[in-house]
Amino acid sequence: MELIIESLRKNYGQKEALKGVSFALHQGVYGLLGPNGSGKSTLMNILTGNLQGTSGKVLWNDQNIVQMGKDYRKILGYVPQQQALYPDFTGVRFLSYIAALQGLTSREAKERIHYALDVVELSDVSGKKIRTYSGGMKQRLLIAQAILADPKLLIMDEPTAGLDPKQRALMRNLIVEIASDKIVLIATHVVSDVEWISKEILLLKEGELIRKGSRDCLVEEVKENMDSVMKKDAKELGLEDVYLYYFGEQYDETDLL
Ligand SMILES: Nc1ncnc2c1ncn2[C@@H]1O[C@H](COP(=O)(O)OP(=O)(O)OP(=O)(O)O)[C@@H](O)[C@H]1O
Numbered sequence: 001m002e003l004i005i006e007s008l009r010k011n012y013g014q015k016e017a018l019k020g021v022s023f024a025l026h027q028g029v030y031g032l033l034g035p036n037g038s039g040k041s042t043l044m045n046i047l048t049g050n051l052q053g054t055s056g057k058v059l060w061n062d063q064n065i066v067q068m069g070k071d072y073r074k075i076l077g078y079v080p081q082q083q084a085l086y087p088d089f090t091g092v093r094f095l096s097y098i099a100a101l102q103g104l105t106s107r108e109a110k111e112r113i114h115y116a117l118d119v120v121e122l123s124d125v126s127g128k129k130i131r132t133y134s135g136g137m138k139q140r141l142l143i144a145q146a147i148l149a150d151p152k153l154l155i156m157d158e159p160t161a162g163l164d165p166k167q168r169a170l171m172r173n174l175i176v177e178i179a180s181d182k183i184v185l186i187a188t189h190v191v192s193d194v195e196w197i198s199k200e201i202l203l204l205k206e207g208e209l210i211r212k213g214s215r216d217c218l219v220e221e222v223k224e225n226m227d228s229v230m231k232k233d234a235k236e237l238g239l240e241d242v243y244l245y246y247f248g249e250q251y252d253e254t255d256l257l
Contacts, residue, residue: 001027001061001152003047003183008056010042010207017042019207020056029179031194032187034204035247040187041157043204047185048078048155060153077151077182079142081158087131091122091141094130098145109148116144120174136167140174147178154178156186160193172197195239203246210246218242 003025010018017039034040045051047058049065049072058065065072086094092113099109117123120140130138139159146154159175160168168190175184176197186194194201195215203211203218211218219237222245 001183002059003153004059004062005043005047006057006059008043008046008058009054010039010046010051011054017207018046018053021204021207021209022056023202023209023212025183025185027179027181027183028199029175029184029186029194029197031198031201032185032204033189033191033194033201033243035189037206038204039207040204044155044157044185044187047153048076049073074149075152077146077149077154079146079154079156079159081161085130085138085141087129089130090127091117091130091133091144092126094141095126095144095148099148102149104149112148112150113144116148119147119178120144134167135162136164136170139163139167139171143174143178152182154182154184156184158188158190159186160188160190168193191238191240191243201239201242203242205246211242215239215242 005021005023008018008021009016021039021043032040032043042051046053047065052066060068060072060075086097089097095113095116096109099113104112114123117126120143122137122140122144125133125137130141133141139162143156143159146156156175160171163171172193175186178184186198188194198215200212200214201218202209211221213221219239219242222242223237225245
């Protein structure tokens with residue numbers, strides 16, 4: 001199981017949104033961090049097949065995803081940012097609708113819906129209308145739809161946006177559980193969401209991948225680069241300090257609220 005991104009560029013007219021990004025992902029959770037405008041959405045849109053790069057390629061197990069077409073869609077799950085979720089549908093009706101779009105047979109759909117509802121702990125409320133769900137429940141329903149067809153690659157866009165701290169913690173546990181047999185890539189502004197669950201963090205700045213490594217390696221690097229005065233003040237550094245170090249004043253604390 002391998003996703004390789006090779007020299008990926010994307011230009012919008014004169015604007016270079018991605019400037020030749022290369023990296024490889026294997027089983028596990030990866031956090032994609034970057035300030036507004038760094039190219040995260042562009043990268044996610046290319047990885048989900050909604051946009052084509054200007055040059056470079058994306059390979060799933062050595063096959064170009066553009067040529068894979070429908071076969072790539074089969075291994076891909078996408079959790080979009082929270083959106084209007086058919087408020088008058090029940091949870092189970094929404095998942096049946098998604099299963100039909102994905103071409104699952106009714107037998108497969110029944111089995112997979114049962115499984116997905118169980119994983120995201122929504123079985124009890126699956127007959128209730130989505131309008132009655134809390135933010136956390138809606139987010140878990142979005143995850144359920146993304147794992148219906150048992151994807152090998154799961155891409156998540158700000159999966160904890162709008163959730164309270166308890167729901168965020170539940171979401172993190174759920175992501176770890178789901179990732180046991182998948183590649184999970186999470187794009188977020190919320191550093192704490194990916195700090196402890198990611199095997200690697202990717203830092204995107206102005207269309208370039210400036211760092212990719214484990215949380216501990218990135219923290220250590222920043223520590224080494226600090227001058228001795230700052231080092232003395234810095235007791236325990238964390239991923240937030242790494243973010244601040246590379247993205248400086250572009251860091252917006254309101255993203256954490
Ligand atoms: N359709 C477009 N036409 C022109 N420029 C674009 C277009 N889409 C994005 N851009 C520009 O490309 C750059 C990268 O945008 P992108 O949306 O990928 O960043 P981002 O990191 O996802 O930001 P955000 O977190 O705000 O969504 C930005 O400078 C943006 O203004």
